[in-house]
Amino acid sequence: MTAPLSRRALLAGGGAALLASPALARGEAAASVAIIGGGFGGATAARALRRTMPEVAVTLVEPDSVHVTCPGSNGVIGGLAPLSRLEHGYDQLRSRFGIRVVRDAVTAIEADRRVLRLAGGGRVAYDRLIVSPGIGLRWNEIEGYGEAAAQAMPHAWKAGPQTALLRRRLEAVEDGGVVVIAAPGNPFRCPPGPYERAGLIAWHLSRHRKGCKVLILDAKDSFSKQALFQEGWKALYGDMVEWVSGAANGRVVRVNAAEGWVETDFDRFTPALANVIPPQEAGAIAIAAGLADEGGFCLVDPATFESRRIPGIHVIGDACVAGEMPKSASSANNQAKIAAAAVAASLSGQGFAAPKAINVCYSLLSPDYAISVAGVYEVADGSRVGVAGAGGVSPLGADAHTRKAEAEYAAGWYAGICADAWGA
Secondary structure, three states, X not given: OOOOOOHHHHHHOOOOOOOOOHHHHOOOOOXXXXXXXXXXXXXXXXXXXXXHOOOOEEEEEOOOOEEEOOOOHHHHHHOOOOHHXXXXXXXXXXXXXXXXXXXOOEXXXXXXOOEEEEOOOOEEEOOEEEEOXXXXXXXXXXXXXXXXXXXXXXXXXXXXXXXXXXXXXXXXXXXXXXXXXXXXXXXXXXXXHHHHHHXXXXXXXXXXOOOOEEEEEEOOOOOOOHHHHHHHHHHHHOOOEEEEOOOOOOOOOEEEOOOOEEEOOOOEEOOOEEEEOOOEEEOHHHHHOOOEOOOXXXXXXXXXXXXXXXXXXXXXXXXXXXXXXXXXXXXXXXXXXXXXXXXXXXXXXXXXXXXXXXXXEEEEEEOOEEEEEXXXXXXXXXXXXXXXXXXXXXXXXXXXXXXXXXXXXXXHHHXXXXXXXXXX
16 A cells, blocks of 8 residues: 655655645645745745744745846946856755755746646645746837847847856957847836946947947936936046937837847947847736736735735736835845845734845946945835935935945845855
């Protein structure tokens, strides 16, 4: 006679097995929480749950063997570090923290049955679900800019092969070349990112080429840390970086990757290198599951990050609408801890008081010049809003020592948040 499988035995089995059943979470067995996505949000949520409720079975589903961070990727493009420095694996989550990591992609969320369906044919059942799928790119919303065009005009807005491609394309720019960065309208991942990229591309070109220019074509009339960026560009690179703004003048509406040009409503540019960052939405599984609204992102309860569309599912990170909190690694890390605490409270039948959340963002303009912004966010009037008087930005007119110190703080912040997420 075959003995019935215990919950522990099920969890020790292969990824194609049904790992657990919600029914097993009742009675004597511990509950199960599944997490989709192993980036800053998902990995942090998994660790936070293990700390808060070590008896809960935590399963992280992620198709890639390593996560390549977007923070730091502009530095790779500018030549400050190799891409390998941004790679973080999941071994520590498995071995040190007892988190089951299933390397597969989720193809469907069956919320009524509380089951995830996997590309490899398996299923993962859960009692509560945290979804941290990052972003999807809205291909062809800019006329002519699809996946094929991205091989000639890299976006590099998902770190990895595109980051390496943009780096190679930058190295091929010759003296006198123009680099165009097409920045998207709001909302999008990492609001200061295109402008940090402009500075680090300018840093590379100023060291290795003569007479080059970086032109930012921007759909927006303003951007994060604008005065600080513009002060830094001028101090470091003179008139090398130019920002063209507004829906009429700066918004890129069509491209031709074969011929190498990009167009706004009034101008056509044929640069040596075009970096086109397209409009974005929540990651594909969030769209497919019906978690996103017509704008493409996921509305959540600002206190718990539970979906406003599907109960029992929490959405964190770049995919969610979190009031005034920006889409950043720091936001995802904070949201993950709050969502994990909310899940633990729900599973244990305890009350939950929403904590404040923070965001910290450093931007490099050169290896020794950084600026930052920080904010604290509380729940008020059904949203996450900034706490008046908390946080702030780097001062204008600061000396070189201050800017260099912020660059050192940026390196420390990156090391700390990565250790907090992946344990290494």
